[in-house]
Amino acid sequence: MSWFSNQWNRWNQSAPSAWSDVEWLDVVYGRQRYATHSNCSYQVTLPQIEGALTLGHLRQELATVFSLPIQQVLVAFQGLFLKDDRVSLHDYDLRSGSRITLLARDAYVQQAQARAQKQAQNAPQGTAAGGPSAQDAESLPSAAPTMAPVRTGAPAAPPAQDAGAGAPGAADAPSHLEQIAQVSQHCQRDLVPELELLEKTVDALPDSLPGALQSQVPEDVSDEARIPPQRIPLTQRKLSELLLRELLKLDGFPTDSEEVRNTRKATVKNIQAYLDRVDAAWGRATQAKGIVSDV
CATH class of the missing domain: 3.10.20.90 (Phosphatidylinositol 3-kinase Catalytic Subunit; Chain A, domain 1)
Structure with missing residues (x-):
């Protein structure tokens, strides 16, 4: 973590x-x-x-x-x-x-x-x-x-590239693949568990009028199995932002290596799928559970 x-x-x-x-x-x-x-x-x-x-x-x-x-x-x-x-x-x-x-x-x-x-x-x-x-x-x-x-x-x-250096070739492919793997591992290790917790929390909430759950006084208890309703909007924004950051990290990789290109494409597809899940959970929270945006 x-x-x-x-x-x-x-x-x-x-x-x-x-x-x-x-x-x-x-x-x-x-x-x-x-x-x-x-x-x-x-x-x-x-x-x-x-x-x-x-x-x-x-x-x-x-x-x-x-x-x-x-x-x-x-x-x-x-x-x-x-x-x-x-x-x-x-x-x-x-x-x-x-x-x-x-x-x-x-x-x-x-x-x-x-x-x-x-x-x-x-x-x-x-x-x-x-x-x-x-x-x-x-x-x-x-x-x-x-x-x-x-x-x-x-x-x-990231280290600045020498303006006179040639385009990255096959010799750079391992380092690029390692960086892409780090992005994928970070998403799976740190962000996907929080995404799953958001989905679990939203699905467990009762149907409610807009803002009703968020207006309740937070319980003074520690419960790692759920997110307080007051924090669901911030959790959604946080996950969306952090996933977008990982997408931005993938923008600068070269496309002249087929292995790097295919690995990057697969990782981008996975992150976009995570973003879709965040949006879907937020949609369920706002449409059925009465959660409203705090901004």
């Missing part, structure tokens, strides 16, 4: 008031690698921990989700960079559903320098061009995190 899943199970069995209530954020990634258009956003579910979530927790989670070193993670909110990892998200006025911007430090600095150079070239001779690079560099948070990492075992960012 992963760190994230362990934290989720602990939170799922405890009273909601014991945990931070910033559950998810709308993230616009400045380097939209997987987006089909600019300003596409992702709903990122935050880890549930005792006490207040801080900027450090947020940066660590973003580093994991988007495969960035934590030193490269820059977070902007309402036009300002958030700098102190020790400050809580509430003190930054962040709430569930708030929209933030994620930027990669090196890419941002390079873009700022390119803009400054272009302005300098276009400026009339003898006129000082207003270059954003110096100002931007001063406004950036420190590259080193100001607090210890909040969790271990986060996947490392």
Whole structure:
């Protein structure tokens, strides 16, 4: 069981008031690698921990989700960079559903320098061009995190490929196959059991009016065999998001190897089937069991 899943199970069995209530954020990634258009956003579910979530927790989670070193993670909110990892998200006025911007430090600095150079070239001779690079560099948070990492075992960012290197060939196939196998194993080991628990919980619920089950006071008991009705919407969002993350991991694999292509295709098909099961369980919960969305 992963760190994230362990934290989720602990939170799922405890009273909601014991945990931070910033559950998810709308993230616009400045380097939209997987987006089909600019300003596409992702709903990122935050880890549930005792006490207040801080900027450090947020940066660590973003580093994991988007495969960035934590030193490269820059977070902007309402036009300002958030700098102190020790400050809580509430003190930054962040709430569930708030929209933030994620930027990669090196890419941002390079873009700022390119803009400054272009302005300098276009400026009339003898006129000082207003270059954003110096100002931007001063406004950036420190590259080193100001607090210890909040969790271990986060996947490392994929190594950058040399621009002059040729297309990956047969020699790279074993490593690609291993990475695809890791995605498949993670889904089966960590996500499918939670999916089965969601299906079991939904099927066991009695028919109810919309919102009736969710309005009941949570029982102060630990029951690993079910999910409280209040947490079913968040469980559905969490599983959908984590499964989509695994699909995104498969986007960058080459298709010149038939073995890699066929293995990737089969894994994608399996993950899509898991997503269909999540949607089907959510459909049964909303249509027959009275569960309503909390967003």
